Amino acid sequence: MIEETRHPHPHIDPRRPRDLSSPQTNPPVFAWKPGDAPAPFGLIVARDEALRDVVLQADGLADPMFLPERAFDAGRYWWTWTAGGDQAEPFSFEIGLDAVTLEVPSAQVWLDRLTLAHPRINIRKEQVAELRASIAGARADGWAQLKAVADGLLAEPHEIDEPPFLPDRQKDYDAFFRTWAPILWSSRRFVKGAEILALAWLASGDRRYARAACERMTSISRWDPEGSSHLSHNDEAHMSVIWDGSKVVDWVWDEFTDEELAVVIEQFRRRGEITFDHMHNRGTYGVTRFDSHAGREIVFLALLAMVFQEHIPQAREWLEWLRPVLCGIWPVWAGDDGAWAEGPSYGAAYVTIMTMFATALKRGCGVDLYRRPFWRGHAQWRQWIFPPWVEWMGFGDHSERWRGTWLGNAALVGRIDRESGARELSDYVAEFE
Incomplete structure (x- = not known):
């Protein structure tokens, strides 16, 4: 058995899905911290704790993460990762009926769907x-x-x-x-x-x-x-x-x-x-x-x-590696509730940057990452932590009332509100104008 140490902080113990968790996006991303265990890695997902009723097995993985292309049926599952003929402690997770189904195809499919002409972004x-x-x-x-x-x-x-x-x-x-x-x-x-x-x-x-x-x-x-x-x-x-x-x-x-x-x-x-x-x-x-x-x-x-x-020539290789990173691992400073651990200023910068990719993937490849619960949660979090009348918002650096910060926050919330289809924060955005 590969020894691992549990820890509540996801940057110390980054395993996903967490044990006894209920991922809100289906399929969830799988990730683990290999320590000294060398690649290639394997992943096993089964319907039983003994890992006999296998529903997914991936071998020869170069990186300690995997994002399935197909969603799971609702129910409880157990998963483990392997390396060098040994395996880690199984974790369990449950896919609920309310989980958002978001199947992300391979990077090759992204490239096939992109127009060969320019512009394409x-x-x-x-x-x-x-x-x-x-x-x-x-x-x-x-x-x-x-x-x-x-x-x-x-x-x-x-x-x-x-x-x-x-x-x-x-x-x-x-x-x-x-x-x-x-x-x-x-x-x-x-x-x-x-x-x-x-x-x-x-x-x-x-x-x-x-x-x-x-x-x-x-x-x-x-x-x-x-x-x-x-x-x-x-x-x-x-x-x-x-x-x-x-x-x-x-x-x-x-x-x-x-x-x-x-x-x-x-x-x-x-x-x-x-x-x-x-x-x-x-x-x-x-x-x-x-x-x-x-x-x-x-x-x-x-x-x-x-x-x-x-x-x-390496473009497809880069995108195949980035697929689970950008479509599953990200965000590493937030969860599905949308609250950003670095504070609203850093959150505004890095979430805005991510919209560049999310929008390009949606427009060019037909993959809508804005359906992940994080996005709507983040917009709602900003509504409560960043009221339009505030003079100093706290919770991180760059908390002064700078015009660019205020307008950038409104632009980000407006973009998420449109792209996610929520259409519920237009009044909040209008108060910044």
Whole structure:
């Protein structure tokens, strides 16, 4: 018998489903902490504690997690994991009739369902004409606001210098911060500007916006992924490239020159490899590592793989690993009730980032993660912990009444309310306007 230690804290004992639990999503994700037990692993799920009436058996697993593709019938089950001919203590769980059935197909199915044309993230090529027609009608006000910002961006430079290396923060933190902070904010703003320009191109068909977005993404794609913006040296600079970058490239794909596109593809290929190595080969997210930045990088890697799948041979491998992580393990700082253990500020940032993937998967692949109970629970939690009239909300850092924080909270709740189909928090969102 493989020895394991039970603990109430899920970051110390990350086994899922917990013993005697009733998962609210069917099928549940299975995860365990292997310790010194080497891969490959096995998983057995049975209807009896002796594990004879087997309903699911998975062998040869490279990672200590598994998300079945098919839901279980209602009832009680027992599960265990195996390694090296030995097995762990069986845990039991019960699938109730009220559990949400959410079957997530393989990553290969995701890729098969994605259109081969661009754009493919959030909007398909065949939907662009409808979007452009709407700016003279239902979206006229929104277009006027977007156009004003995009026109301002057209007047700005579309080149960005590669950042310098950071000073040693252990020797001189002030010097480190003076270098690090401008790199963070200037690179974020630069790519966010490219996103706005790309959206203006989609909405209007005005190639001035597309050309500016292409120039920006080509410029930042000339950075050396192994240099000053390498993930291990300055992860914020690394993430500035891939945060919104994949989406921008998708939206203006056909407007790049061949030479520009080759530079962009190579940049994102190498950034993807670096991110996968950092996320997969240096601990298992949700099992042995729970660092906050990892919660961003899993999303950015998934979007990168979806946009560049034809040009990066490892894209399917990355998505197969990310499938149980993003569709089962996540969130590692919350449960089905939606409360975020890091507080509402960090929760807003990381849940908003996750909506990027959830929406892309829903729109592009027909898999609706917003049906998981967490989403509705999180929106309701925000209603109670973050009333519109509050001057200081507490429960974590960045608790001051900053305009961006207030509007970001309202935008997140509104998005969840729409995407989950709850349609119950519009009055709450309106109070922030």
